[in-house]
Amino acid sequence: MFGLDYSWLSDPAYQQWLLKGILNTIELAALSSCAAVIIGLVGALALTLRIFWLDAIVELFVEVFRNTPPLLQMLFAYFTLSTLGLKVTDPSTGLSVPLLSAFACASISLSLFGGALAIEAFRSGIETMPRSIIEAARSLGYSRWSRFWKVEAPIAARICLPALTNILTNLFKTTSQASVITVPELMYYAGQIYNDTFRTLEVMILVLLIYVSLVSIVTFAMARLERWMAFPGYGKGH
Amino acid sequence: MNRSDALIEIDGIRKSFGTFEVLKGISLNVSKGEAVCIIGPSGSGKSTILRCINGLIPINEGFIRVGNHRVHEMRSEKAMRPLRHQVAMVFQQYNLFPHRTALENIMMAPIQVLGHDKAEVEDRARKLLAKVRLSEKADSYPGQLSGGQQQRVAIARALAMQPDIILFDEVTAALDPETVKEVLFTIRQLVEEGLTCVLVTHEMKFAREVSHRVCFTDRGMIVESAPPAEFFDNPQDPRTREFLGQVL
Ligand SMILES: Nc1ncnc2c1ncn2[C@@H]1O[C@H](COP(=O)(O)OP(=O)(O)OP(=O)(O)O)[C@@H](O)[C@H]1O
Ligand SMILES: [Mg+2]
Numbered sequence: 001m002f003g004l005d006y007s008w009l010s011d012p013a014y015q016q017w018l019l020k021g022i023l024n025t026i027e028l029a030a031l032s033s034c035a036a037v038i039i040g041l042v043g044a045l046a047l048t049l050r051i052f053w054l055d056a057i058v059e060l061f062v063e064v065f066r067n068t069p070p071l072l073q074m075l076f077a078y079f080t081l082s083t084l085g086l087k088v089t090d091p092s093t094g095l096s097v098p099l100l101s102a103f104a105c106a107s108i109s110l111s112l113f114g115g116a117l118a119i120e121a122f123r124s125g126i127e128t129m130p131r132s133i134i135e136a137a138r139s140l141g142y143s144r145w146s147r148f149w150k151v152e153a154p155i156a157a158r159i160c161l162p163a164l165t166n167i168l169t170n171l172f173k174t175t176s177q178a179s180v181i182t183v184p185e186l187m188y189y190a191g192q193i194y195n196d197t198f199r200t201l202e203v204m205i206l207v208l209l210i211y212v213s214l215v216s217i218v219t220f221a222m223a224r225l226e227r228w229m230a231f232p233g234y235g236k237g238h
Numbered sequence: 239m240n241r242s243d244a245l246i247e248i249d250g251i252r253k254s255f256g257t258f259e260v261l262k263g264i265s266l267n268v269s270k271g272e273a274v275c276i277i278g279p280s281g282s283g284k285s286t287i288l289r290c291i292n293g294l295i296p297i298n299e300g301f302i303r304v305g306n307h308r309v310h311e312m313r314s315e316k317a318m319r320p321l322r323h324q325v326a327m328v329f330q331q332y333n334l335f336p337h338r339t340a341l342e343n344i345m346m347a348p349i350q351v352l353g354h355d356k357a358e359v360e361d362r363a364r365k366l367l368a369k370v371r372l373s374e375k376a377d378s379y380p381g382q383l384s385g386g387q388q389q390r391v392a393i394a395r396a397l398a399m400q401p402d403i404i405l406f407d408e409v410t411a412a413l414d415p416e417t418v419k420e421v422l423f424t425i426r427q428l429v430e431e432g433l434t435c436v437l438v439t440h441e442m443k444f445a446r447e448v449s450h451r452v453c454f455t456d457r458g459m460i461v462e463s464a465p466p467a468e469f470f471d472n473p474q475d476p477r478t479r480e481f482l483g484q485v486l
Contacts, residue, residue, distance in 0.1 A: 130333075136335070138315065139322060140347035140351060141347060146350060155337050231337045232380075233380065
């Protein structure tokens, strides 16, 4: 059909590669998404403390990771972290290997990138909190800490969920850059396959469809979460 | 009135925002069971007085005592917790928590702040909802309630803290005339039950009928304070006369 040749897909070796690539992509995305959310929470929380030097650190972190290309960040992480000389001895082979694999470097770099974006999203969610709500909580005797967890955080979470969806889908797509530092994820194996078969267009179409499906799962899950967390008067509530 | 008998004792408080002095020496005593209305032009510092009483904003100078709490000496939110337990506040914009239902709004603070037993609090909350005549709205979110209904939930939320004093800050100002009645009905009931109330209001008729004393504020000072009959029929200060002339 249309002169496309997918006969190579019947080769179990290529099937294996694709499957491995998909699993690694998912693992990388899941790991860095979780870490990004945690970094985002910790960072946004730190900003609420209004401590001068802490603000400066978080601010600097956000600026650096938000305003530089994620590909550069990943290369930077790879060439600095993996050559730090941290080595461990693999107990099974007895060989000395770098402590931080390419996969680990990619996870760290993506986590920091996503984390910086998440800090921004959570911060703006907290900042758009009406002052009157905070005043009501204070007048009911809430301490700063319990006010944050019982009142501000749940409301802010609903406000920043759409922004978080964007960040997570963005992060998922950015995992493809890990192929550049030899992480064997989907994009990496795609390259291997078309180098082997010269079926570049066919491979790209397939990979594109796989990415669309995987990212759709993320957006679908987030939409469900948004609907579940919605309350009348805010966001998707009605 | 003997000062030490007063439940709320305010003496010479001053408050500035930046260089702008909002309160210029306010003194006011409120005894137990008394309902005091504060009226006055916009920007004269009425809301600021209420916020000082429950420590929402710190004062620059002066003395505030509520029960046993010396409010002007309190610094942290934690230290203010017993004060906030004793003094509840209801706001013009209701300020309900939008992510919780009416019932949950009422139950939250008694459980989370006062550590009261959940079952007992739910029982209390349902009784309060019945009292403000909103039992059927227990599971509605604030976004699904009318302004008047939200305000009555807010009053129930304040009552659930079992306060000795409630501060009302223009609680009917955002409501349409029909719903104003429902809310005023609820407040009148509380005053009749002997709850100590400080009310900032624009409802002159209500102030006259319900309060024991009316204070008139102008540019950060209380210029006149008298029982309602005297205050409305025979105002002493020219500024009071002028204001009443405009609004009555
Ligand atoms: N947080 C604040 N920062 C700066 N200025 C403030 C603040 N809160 C109040 N003010 C100013 O203090 C003055 C008194 O405010 P306040 O809210 O007490 O007036 P009010 O008598 O309640 O008026 P209204 O009837 O309009 O509610 C106003 O001029 C207001 O602009
Ligand atoms: Mg006001």
